[in-house]
Amino acid sequence: MTREVTPVVSLRDVGKTYGAVTALDGVDIDILPGEVHCLAGENGAGKSTLIKVLTGAVARDSGTYRVLGQEVRPQVTPAEARTAGVGVVYQELSLMPELTAASNLCMGRFPGRAGWLDRRRQRALARDMLERVGLADLDVDTRVSALTTAARQLVEIARVLSQDAKLVIFDEPTTALSAEESEALLSRITALRAEGVAVLYVSHRMEEMFAIGDRVTVLRDGRSMGTKPLTDFDEDSLVQAMVGRKIQNLYPGERPAPGDVRLELRGLRPVGFPAPVDLTVRSGEVVGLAGLLGSGRSELLRAVFGADPVVSGSILVDGREVNATSPRLAARAGLGLLTEDRKESGLLLGLSIEKNVAIASLPRAGTLGVLHRRRLRRHVVDAADGLRVKFGDWSDPVSALSGGNQQKTLVARWRATGAKVLLLDEPTKGVDVGAKADIYQVVAELAASGLAIVVVSSYLPELLGLCDRVEVVRQRRIVGSLPAHEATEEAVLRLASPVGHEAAAADPSAPSPQEQR
Structure with missing residues (x-):
């Protein structure tokens, strides 16, 4: 007889809509203690919305959410989710760069004595937190802005673990890391698994999922395609499960010889x-x-x-x-430049998808400085042809798009300039x-x-x-x-x-x- 393990987190038939757009449609997932559970899917598949539901950033519309068997109310707040044991390390870190590592680690729960901040105790607590993630040698009085990206990531993980997290969610954690830093982070996640911590790992780098993952849940268009051990997949079959189509060759074949x-x-x-x-x-x-x-x-x-x-x-x-x-x-x-940071120096987040595509080539859609609506729309549609940009309407704000679709929008912008x-x-x-x-x-x-x-x-x-x-x-x-x-x-x-x-x-x-x- 095998003992049934209570999932750290369990979702049943969870749904979430934004107006006419269904972000999650009847999603089921169980995350067990001491496992690295991967979440796979294309941009726009619902991964970010699922993370927001788990962390209390958005309220689910339907379904049940349990942490260690205890039901979580639909309007759970981020503070309540943290107290329940759900922590998250986002791709864009939430640390305060001008404060020290110690201040960031103790934010919201500073140790005090007689109404005064106990700095000695704060430093001791911070050192204990950092030791758990392999940063025992870091000076806790160092400003976060002076740390490397990899060190900031570990400080963020230390802060999450210090809140007695039962589940730690990693959302694209290696995007800004070098190969060596990424390998060190994956080793740290493996150590968390050995400690019995449940991990939900989200990444577009499949080699990382295969390196550390135990099981994977595939999302497609807001629906769960099922959960299986990662050993049941290879890269090709996992890609096919994610996108719903077979990608024969990821990279294009031979091209004509270059010209002048x-x-x-x-x-x-x-x-x-x-x-x-x-x-x-x-x-x-x-x-x-x-x-x-x-x-x-x-x-x-x-x-x-x-x-x-x-x-x-x-x-x-x-x-x-x-x-x-x-x-x-x-x-x-x-010349056209697609920048590394699409949100800070690429997209105009307050404008529509259509305007973001057309902004660098507006003269092509007008005459004598006057824009022609039909010509503008045709110009934008031609520029985005073949990119498979997923959106509701061209007038939707570009900020509503997933990361991959935002990137495609930028490619379309420079394509439109000729x-x-x-x-x-x-x-x-x-x-x-x-x-x-x-x-x-x-x-x-x-x-x-x-x-x-x-x-x-x-x-x-x-x-x-x-x-x-x-x-x-x-x-x-x-x-x-x-x-x-x-x-x-x-x-x-x-x-x-x-x-x-x-x-x-x-x-x-x-x-x-x-x-x-």
């Missing part, structure tokens, strides 16, 4: 770069920029687009020098596999139509699968160039890492950066 040089950087030296950068990208070519976090990849793209100042050098499009001293002038010259050069900074950050396949296909189609495309990505398989050539950036210099048939993760990391570079220099048999080029 379309983008050329001649001695371009952005502020902070120790040496000028030379780079050419041909019509129809997709070139990747690889490197560690802080290597200067994004800064180079921003400088080309006129968003960051340059000390010297020139930018040429189709052989003609362009005055890219501002984003407006760069866009007029045929840009000659497209600069993509982390184009699939926070995007599910179905949306990735759509974006990759559009990138391939844009390249086939003659655009020159530069892609920055921290996900090496993406660069290796998508690009014709990979340029490696280290310490704000381009140190090597690898054609697609020679590019491997090991070769890229050897060039990108200062340690690997020194080791290669010490080994006469190792190829030099010049030989790699």
Whole structure:
């Protein structure tokens, strides 16, 4: 006889609607103690809404919600959910950057003595919390703004665990982390499982789910497609369960040979770069920029687009020098930039989906400064064709879209401008596999139509699968160039890492950066 285990969290027939949109439709899920339960689904499948229901951020419309067998009322507040034992670590951390780690950890429950804050006790409590997540050596008086992203993530986890969490929800926790930091975080989550803590893990990186997950619940269009052990799936079958269709090839196949040089950087030296950068990208070519976090990849793209100042050098499009001293002038010259942070520097969250797509190309939808409504709508529809953007109406606010659909909206924006050069900074950050396949296909189609495309990505398989050539950036210099048939993760990391570079220099048999080029 086996003893029945009481789920830490149990949902039965849970529903949630927003007007005419059904976000959750009769969802069932049981999360057991000491398991990593993964939640998989495309953007817009209902994952974020389910997390909000669990944490009390929104009230469910129907169904039952139990924590350790005790029913939770529909209008549960976030404070009540935390008290019940449900904690969450969001992709966008909720720490206060200008306060110390100790203050953040003790927020809302500062230890006191005779009406005064007991700072010694606060520091002791903070050190105990940090020790549990492997940060015993961190000075608790350090401001959070001075910590690395990985350290901030662990501080957030320590704060959640200190609230006696029975279930810890991780929402895309590795999006902004390096490969080493991500591996360390996954190890920490595995340790939580060993302690008997239940974990709900949400990520678009399937390799992470397979590395640490025990079971997976698949959501599609707000409905649960069932819960199974992860060992019942491989990546292809899990993708098919998520998107409802079989994706034969995630990355596009071979493309025509590149044409003439379309983008050329001649001695371009952005502020902070120790040496000028030379780079050419041909019509129809997709070139990747690889490197560690802080290597200067994004800064180079921003400088080309006129968003960051340059000390010297020139930018040429189709052989003609362009005055890219501002984003407006760069866009007029045929350059387009999809930024890494879509919410802060990409989208206009207060405007509609239609206006976000059209904002950079309004003259194409009007005459003598007057917009034509029908022409504008046709212009926007053509730009979004093939991107599978999921929305109710073009007039809906872009903030109502899921992360993947917001990213597709930005791709459509630059597609609408008729840009000659497209600069993509982390184009699939926070995007599910179905949306990735759509974006990759559009990138391939844009390249086939003659655009020159530069892609920055921290996900090496993406660069290796998508690009014709990979340029490696280290310490704000381009140190090597690898054609697609020679590019491997090991070769890229050897060039990108200062340690690997020194080791290669010490080994006469190792190829030099010049030989790699």
